[in-house]
Amino acid sequence: MEDAAGFHSWFAGRSAAHRYRITPTPLHDLDGWYTDSATGDVRHRSGRFFSIEGLRFEPAAPDAPAWTQPIIRQPETGILGVLLKRFDGVPHLLMQAKMEPGNITTLQLSPTVQATFSNYTRVHRGAAVRYIDHFLTPGAADRVHYDALQSEQGSWFLGKRNRNIVVETTADVPVHEDFCWVPRPVMAELLRVDNLVNMDSRTVLAGLPDEVTGDGSGEAPLPGRASEQPLHDTATLLHWFTGAKMRHRSERTTIPLRRVGGWHRDDRRGEIAHEAGRYFRIIGVDVEADSREVPSWSQPMLAPAGRGVIAFVSKEIRGERHLLVQARAEAGTFDVAEIGPSVQCNPGNLAESARRPPYLDAVLAARPEQVLFDTVHSEEGGRFYHAENRYLVVDGTDIPLDVPEDYTWMTVRQLTRAGRIGNLVDVEARTLLACVRTLPGHGASR
């Protein structure tokens, strides 16, 4: 498989080879799950996997309102791993055609390994996770390029993290029929296809090495500092970020789900919803699949209301591409705030009287020649049901350098390096960064 046409042919074959059935089911009918009668929390009978609970969020800033909301609590840390190997000097990524119950298109392109802790320790009593050894116990033929604990959606998960790993191997790797070596240049094309490359893939791709040289020596040396002209140096960015963490600090308390105000459980439909229909619903699904570790199961899912907008404003400053980023504090953020994209919002969730988020209208009004990237991608189909966002990169030549205090400008390379450390860059920014790094003039390698 050397080009996108070859990929699509293989992928269509995988879609035809498997059968799946996803059936929405009331929460009270979900096999293996129960609602705690005292708290209203939704839990698995084994006590494992995840639960739906309530959260109270109280900002320390005196003028910021407190709120309560349902939230997914999943203390386990899973693994998202991409295996990389060079063929004729070209880096290829081992990707997987994988069904997730929340996917609009059912099958999407997943990383080599996408496994919860329950999966890879085989609590499900399913099959062993393929290729997991390259990530859990890298051998002499394996080289780790990227390994970080990374947050996922802070407005839906309480402090959830997954381990993101990229391993380059020189070992022979048997390729199972649901897997495929995708050349890195082809991956750049696939990222432009709606709802194809799943969230778990995108977050790992954000951490790919800048450039893989053909001589086997690994990552090319970064150009010397003199060749990069960031608007802000590292100390200035860390000062900005620490200041934002101080401003946004908060008290968070888990509370019984039934005590979350403004939300109700509809016992007839068997779901949990917001009284104005905003934000999301908690629903149940029954799943039948012939290609998963376990052939059938039931689970709750979070179904967002409508499609969000996730966008970077990109601007050339001092001859270097910069991205407008914001420090975002969400209810479930692991450590107060992380670095998010220029715009991250679901316009349908805004009350009519609400202030529009900065830069949202500028992004939505961009002229066609300003739009550098515009693709609809899905969020994680294992927890989120039909969760789509429009991912945009917009040239912001007209956007002033002077920005509100929660915003700043970072070069693509500064954001990429920050993203490799873990828990500094949020999942929306990371998955869009994976796309940004394929744009002309925005690659970390030049």
Next chain:
Amino acid sequence: MEDAAGFHSWFAGRSAAHRYRITPTPLHDLDGWYTDSATGDVRHRSGRFFSIEGLRFEPAAPDAPAWTQPIIRQPETGILGVLLKRFDGVPHLLMQAKMEPGNITTLQLSPTVQATFSNYTRVHRGAAVRYIDHFLTPGAADRVHYDALQSEQGSWFLGKRNRNIVVETTADVPVHEDFCWVPRPVMAELLRVDNLVNMDSRTVLAGLPDEVTGDGSGEAPLPGRASEQPLHDTATLLHWFTGAKMRHRSERTTIPLRRVGGWHRDDRRGEIAHEAGRYFRIIGVDVEADSREVPSWSQPMLAPAGRGVIAFVSKEIRGERHLLVQARAEAGTFDVAEIGPSVQCNPGNLAESARRPPYLDAVLAARPEQVLFDTVHSEEGGRFYHAENRYLVVDGTDIPLDVPEDYTWMTVRQLTRAGRIGNLVDVEARTLLACVRTLPGHGASR
């Protein structure tokens, strides 16, 4: 004040100018504090400042034992700030002679600003904190070199953090009589004096810029990558650290202090102690001072049992000084594990049957010519009573490169850079790093 003699003359003058009285007092007699009758927790009547509670720590690893212990809970984030200014091209640090009730010598050298959130928002109704504006609202003459949320003692505090800041100013700065501009080369000498430079100063000094050039352009450019020859690259170190976080993950739960096993409250002495006399006691003190924001107060303190050993093994590898570091998970560590020194232990706390920590005996048995640094420093005198540790740097030419899985080698510069990010390097490693960076061949600048 241009040399160490001038400093000591000024410091002796400050010691003579103030009067203090610290009186150990039973916890039940402490003004403003009470013991919760249901839980046994020790709290301030205002609900602020800090509390002494119980903690249950359950490692996820199946062979690791769980335990309970008393712990200090202080959710507020204070500020530790050092103001830097060049005189005739020489960087000087504005330091403060400050009394803390737990100090053995009462007066130690503090940062320009050492203030709890209650201090600088004036909950104490004390005087305004001097120089705080340079750190809270840096002006045009101020440049921030370092700004990070940093952890403090993970075995004594539950997730406590302070904001560490270094600001360089070109503004005129009026110098109050308790403050003094210390030339950076003199500070290197003062760090070799027992119990003089306090913990809060040392942790901030660890983040000083590598080299301050004389031409006003700020930090000198880092030498190109080719000039540094680390044993492990950044990706390998992050892989090691993430692996350690996975191995050491745990469940932590605050519990009533009276349910902490193996500890008891001695009602006659009015203190809380471990049944074998190990670890620490919680005691009370009454304080009278003529130089603090508030002239008298009472508070609980943690009094450690005996003196600990904190050491780096230093080894030249590939022509570059490396430090042996370990990933340490302590009860109160903010995020599972941080990077600690080669040895961090209180030998008196080891049960006779306990395994000796790796490298402890090698450090204690070092020949005189191997000992590069050996000074007794105090831990924070605002919470800890007479808490001393012996800080050592030992040349480890004989120590093998191959180390246990929780250990690795980092160059001084790699550790310095990691320390600037926040919550990656523990307070013991940071305060010793401030000393390491003054050693020949160990400076981040060469």
